[in-house]
Structure formats: C-alpha cells, structure tokens
Amino acid sequence: xxxxxxxxxxxxxxxxxxxxxxxxxxxxxxxxxxxxxxxxxxxxxxxxxxxxxxxxxxxxxxxxxxxxxxxxxxxxxxxxxxxxxxxxxxxxxxxxxxxxxxxxxxxxxxxxxxxxxxxxxxxxxxxxxxxxxxxxxxxxxxxxxxxx
Amino acid sequence: xxxxxxxxxxxxxxxxxxxxxxxxxxxxxxxxxxxxxxxxxxxxxxxxxxxxxxxxxxxxxxxxxxxxxxxxxxxxxxxxxxxxxxxxxxxxxxxxxxxxxxxxxxxxxxxxxxxxxxxxxxxxxxxxxxxxxxxxxxxxxxxxxxxxxxxxxxxxxxxxxxxxxxxxxxxxxxxxxxxxxxxxxxxxxxxxxxxxxxxxxxxxxxxxxxxxxxxxxxxxxxxxxxxxxxxxxxxxxxxxxxxxxxxxxxxxxxxxxxxxxxxxxxxxxxxxxxxxxxxxxxxxxxxxxxxxxxxxxxxxxxxxxxxxxxx
Numbered sequence: 001x002x003x004x005x006x007x008x009x010x011x012x013x014x015x016x017x018x019x020x021x022x023x024x025x026x027x028x029x030x031x032x033x034x035x036x037x038x039x040x041x042x043x044x045x046x047x048x049x050x051x052x053x054x055x056x057x058x059x060x061x062x063x064x065x066x067x068x069x070x071x072x073x074x075x076x077x078x079x080x081x082x083x084x085x086x087x088x089x090x091x092x093x094x095x096x097x098x099x100x101x102x103x104x105x106x107x108x109x110x111x112x113x114x115x116x117x118x119x120x121x122x123x124x125x126x127x128x129x130x131x132x133x134x135x136x137x138x139x140x141x142x143x144x145x146x147x148x
Numbered sequence: 149x150x151x152x153x154x155x156x157x158x159x160x161x162x163x164x165x166x167x168x169x170x171x172x173x174x175x176x177x178x179x180x181x182x183x184x185x186x187x188x189x190x191x192x193x194x195x196x197x198x199x200x201x202x203x204x205x206x207x208x209x210x211x212x213x214x215x216x217x218x219x220x221x222x223x224x225x226x227x228x229x230x231x232x233x234x235x236x237x238x239x240x241x242x243x244x245x246x247x248x249x250x251x252x253x254x255x256x257x258x259x260x261x262x263x264x265x266x267x268x269x270x271x272x273x274x275x276x277x278x279x280x281x282x283x284x285x286x287x288x289x290x291x292x293x294x295x296x297x298x299x300x301x302x303x304x305x306x307x308x309x310x311x312x313x314x315x316x317x318x319x320x321x322x323x324x325x326x327x328x329x330x331x332x333x334x335x336x337x338x339x340x341x342x343x344x345x346x347x348x349x350x351x352x353x354x355x356x357x358x359x360x361x362x363x364x365x366x367x368x369x370x371x372x373x374x375x376x377x378x379x380x381x382x383x384x385x386x387x388x389x390x391x392x393x394x395x396x397x398x399x400x401x402x403x404x405x406x407x408x409x410x411x412x413x414x415x416x417x418x419x420x421x422x423x424x425x426x427x428x429x430x431x432x433x434x435x436x437x438x439x440x441x442x443x444x445x446x447x448x449x450x451x452x453x454x455x456x457x458x459x
Contacts, residue, residue: 004203010196038186040177043193048355051207051367054200078205078367 005148008054008080009140011043015053015077019070019106020096021060024126025087029057031129039133050077055136058106061089061096067103071113082118082143083110086132088125118143158233165232169379170194175413176382176420183424194379201372209365211272220270221366221373224263228380231256235387238311239397245312250302253311253388254295260377261287261343264352267374268362279361282431283352286342289438290349294339296446297332300453301392304329307457315396324456331449333393335442337418340385342434345378347423351431386415 018026032039033046047053050073062070074083085106088094093105103109107119120139122132173194181188208214231253238245261283268280304325305314342349353361363374390397390411397412398404429437 003199007196007198007200007203011193011200035184035186038181038188040181040189041187043189043196048359049364051365052360052363052371054204076207078207080204 002148005144008147009144011045012054012082012136012140013045013047013052014055014057014084015047015050015073016057017059017070017073019058019060019066019090020063020102021087021089025059025090028126028129028132029059029086032132037129037133039136042133042137044136050074053077053081055082055084055139057084057086058090059086060106061093062103062106062109063101064103067109070106070109074110074113074117080118080143080147082120082139083107084120084122084132084136084139086122086135087127088123091121091123094125118146157237158229161233161236162229164236165229165380165383166376169376169381169383170198172382172416173379175416176423179417179420180424183421194375198372198375201375202369204368206368206370207365209272212365213270213272216266216270217365218370220263220267221370221377223266224260225373225377225380227256227259227263228377228384231388232380232384235311235384235391238315239387239391240399242312242315242396245310248309249311250298250309250314250392254298257343257381257385257388258287258291260381263377264345264362264374267366267370268352268364271362271365273365275358275360275364276362278358279352279364282358283362285431285435286349286352289435290339290342290442293335293438293442293446294343296443296450297335297339298392299446299450300325300328300332303450303453303457311391311396314392322456324452326456328449328453328456329393331445331452333389335446335449336389336393337415337422338442339438340389341419341422342438343385344381344419346419348426348429349434350428351434354428382416382419386412386419389415 016026016029031037050056056074056077058070074081083106085091089096090106093102096102107121110117110119118139120135120142122135124131127135174189174191177193178188208217234249234253234256238249265280265283265287268276268283301314302308305317308314345353353363358364363371366374387397390408394411397408399408
C-alpha cells in the first residue's frame with residue numbers, strides 16, 4: 001500500500017448528495033456523525049463542497065431533474081472519489097422503480113460519466129448507521145485493493 | 149547571525165512548526181471530540197489528511213485566475229514559515245532579536261489571511277468571492293485591537309519593538325503594567341481566534357452558508373498547503389502570544405521548560421474550548437465586537453501600561 005492509498009483509506013472526507021430521497025436515509029447519515037456512532041473515529045468528516053470530497057454519499061433514486069446534477073457533482077469531485085449508494089432507492093430504485101419521473105439508479109447514472117467509478121451499496125430502508133459504517137469500511141477496503 | 153545559520157534556522161523552524169502544528173490540529177480535534185463526548189480521530193489523523201490531499205487531483209476551475217489561485221496557498225505558507233523561524237530564533241537566543249521584529253511578525257501573520265482573500269477572490273466562484281470579502285472585513289476588524297494589545301508588551305519591554313528585549317524584561321513590573329498585559333493578553337486571545345478562523349469567527353469559511361467560502365474551489369495539494377498553513381498558525385499564533393505577553397519560552401532548566409510548554413498548551417486549549425462553546429456570529433456582529441468591544445478594551449490596556457511605566 002503506498003502513502004496515497006493509505007491517506008485515502010484513513011481520511012475519507014464525505015460529501016452528501018440527495019438526488020431524490022425521502023429524507024429518511026439522510027437522517028441516518030446525520031446519525032453517523034452523532035457522538036453515539038462518531039465516524040470521525042475513522043477520519044470521516046462531512047465536507048461542504050465536492051472539491052474536498054473523497055466519497056459521495058448518494059441517497060435516493062435519481063430523478064430526471066437530478067440526473068445532470070449528480071453527473072456534474074461527480075465530474076467536479078477531485079479524483080480518486082468513491083461513490084456510496086445508501087438506501088434501497090439508491091441501490092435499486094426501491095418502490096419507485098417504474099415511476100415516470102425516474103432516470104435510473106445512481107450507479108447507472110454515474111457509470112454514464114465514468115465507467116470505472118468505484119461504487120458501493122448499502123441496502124436498507126433506511127439502513128442503520130451501523131450498516132452505513134460497515135458499508136463504508138468495506139468500500140474503503142475494496143478501494144485500497146483496487147488502487148494499490 | 150550569518151546566512152548559513154539563518155537558513156538552517158528557517159528549515160528547522162519550518163519543520164518544527166509543521167510537526168507541532170499537525171500535532172496541535174490533532175489536539176484540537178481530540179479536545180473537540182471529548183467536549184462532545186465522542187472518541188475522536190486517532191493521533192495520525194492530520195498526517196493522513198495531508199497525505200491524502202497531496203495524492204489527489206488538482207482542479208483549477210475554468211473561471212479562475214490560474215496564477216493567483218495556485219500561488220495564494222504558497223504565499224500564506226511561506227509567510228507563516230518565516231514568522232515561525234523568527235519566533236523560534238528569538239526564543240532560543242533573545243540576543244538574536246533585531247529592531248522591529250515584533251512588527252515584522254505581526255505583518256507576516258497578516259499574510260496568511262490575505263492569501264485566503266487572494267485565493268477566494270481568484271477562484272471564480274461566488275462563494276469564494278463571498279468568503280474573500282468576509283475575510284477582508286475580519287482582517288479590518290481584528291488587526292487594530294491585535295496591534296493595540298501588543299503595545300503594553302512593548303512598553304513593558306522598555307519602549308521597544310524588539311521581541312528579545314520584551315522577553316528579557318523583568319517580570320515584576322508595576323501592578324498597573326501587569327494588569328495592562330493581562331487585558332492585552334485577553335484581547336489578543338480573542339483576535340487570534342479570528343486569525344485562526346475558528347468557530348465564533350469562522351465567518352469566512354462558514355460551511356453551512358457559503359460552502360467553505362474561500363476554500364470552496366480548492367482541491368488536492370493546494371488545499372493541503374492551506375491545511376498545513378492553518379495547522380502551523382495554530383502553533384505560531386499562541387507562540388507569539390506567549391512570547392510577547394506572557395514572558396516567552398525559557399529552556400534553561402527542566403522546570404522553566406515545563407512551565408513554558410504548559411503556558412503554550414493552555415493558550416491552545418483555551419482557544420479550542422472557546423471554539424467549542426460558541427456559535428458562529430454574523431459578520432457585522434463580529435466587526436462590532438472587535439471595533440466597539442475589544443478596541444476600547446485594548447486602549448484601556450495601553451493607558452494602564454502608560455500609567456504603570458510612568459516614573
């Protein structure tokens with residue numbers, strides 16, 4: 001493991017992108033920041049802009065309005081940047097799969113921009129904070145393997 | 149001091165300031181975590197942050213002024229390094245002090261804030277411009293009380309601008325002089341809070357309002373340089389305060405060295421606690437606080453020092 005990958009795995013700064021979630025997963029993400037779960041133990045910090053981000057936390061199935069915006073946010077993020085799809089909608093569109101206003105799940109929308117994007121999934125409606133942390137750790141392990 | 153020794157001092161002081169600053173950054177985050185009843189990040193966290201940022205992609209926005217955008221962090225870093233070298237040199241050997249080095253240090257410590265202004269304004273982002281304008285207003289508000297707060301130290305040192313003479317001044321002056329220095333110390337403590345961009349005065353990079361403000365468009369290595377500069381300021385500004393207003397650092401005996409380190413850590417921890425127990429203020433409130441709250445207080449300190457130093 002070289003120092004770049006070590007730094008990335010020890011200090012992933014996360015940026016939260018809601019592309020059409022019902023706000024339930026977003027509340028669970030904020031729960032991860034509370035003293036009870038304290039993701040700063042792993043060096044994760046919520047950052048205000050995609051330029052600083054090492055991981056995009058995407059919640060919700062992508063609506064047609066949000067599709068170009070999600071792609072733009074991914075393009076603007078400094079690479080390497082991993083994507084974490086959080087919640088049933090972000091993984092597989094959930095109950096909104098056949099709705100007329102949906103543009104597809106986030107992984108498909110992001111792969112249109114970058115076919116090699118590293119994408120991890122945390123299912124659940126909403127996923128527990130423990131599940132989000134476990135998903136993030138697995139995604140980081142995978143990233144370390146993929147980059148080194 | 150000859151050129152070789154000066155360059156050696158510069159390298160040693162900058163390396164020391166980087167290591168100490170990153171360590172203090174961890175102290176800052178760990179104390180914050182303890183205040184919030186959390187575990188907090190591991191000790192190597194700031195190192196990991198810098199390593200990661202150095203390994204990432206540098207993005208220069210299309211609308212940005214490339215030169216200013218990429219030069220700004222380096223200018224701030226260089227100024228902080230030189231200020232650190234002067235402070236270290238003066239504390240190790242007070243006779244190495246030159247005339248007006250206190251003024252030089254005050255000027256050098258304004259440059260990192262100006263670098264933030266340049267970086268934010270050249271980033272071509274409305275949030276960056278907003279952050280730059282707020283930082284400029286903050287500089288205008290805190291510089292006057294900060295310089296006034298240093299005046300009691302100059303008077304106590306025997307009407308001098310030399311940091312060496314200020315350190316060497318006898319601690320037992322008149323009572324009024326001591327009171328003046330204490331008031332000046334409190335005023336300067338509030339001012340370094342704003343200089344460091346910590347919470348009651350982090351108006352220029354308010355994450356929740358203007359997305360990081362001046363740092364909004366920075367990514368990768370330039371952001372790492374800003375990160376390291378801010379970490380170094382976390383070490384350099386309290387060191388300036390201890391040097392000018394609290395007797396300086398002495399490493400003659402074990403007791404004196406321990407006392408110096410304790411003084412320094414106390415200033416840092418007070419800064420961190422202030423940051424954790426206050427909400428962010430609005431920019432006009434901050435300006436009112438500095439101009440109509442702290443500036444008169446600093447003037448009182450100057451008058452008391454004049455009274456105290458009168459024969």
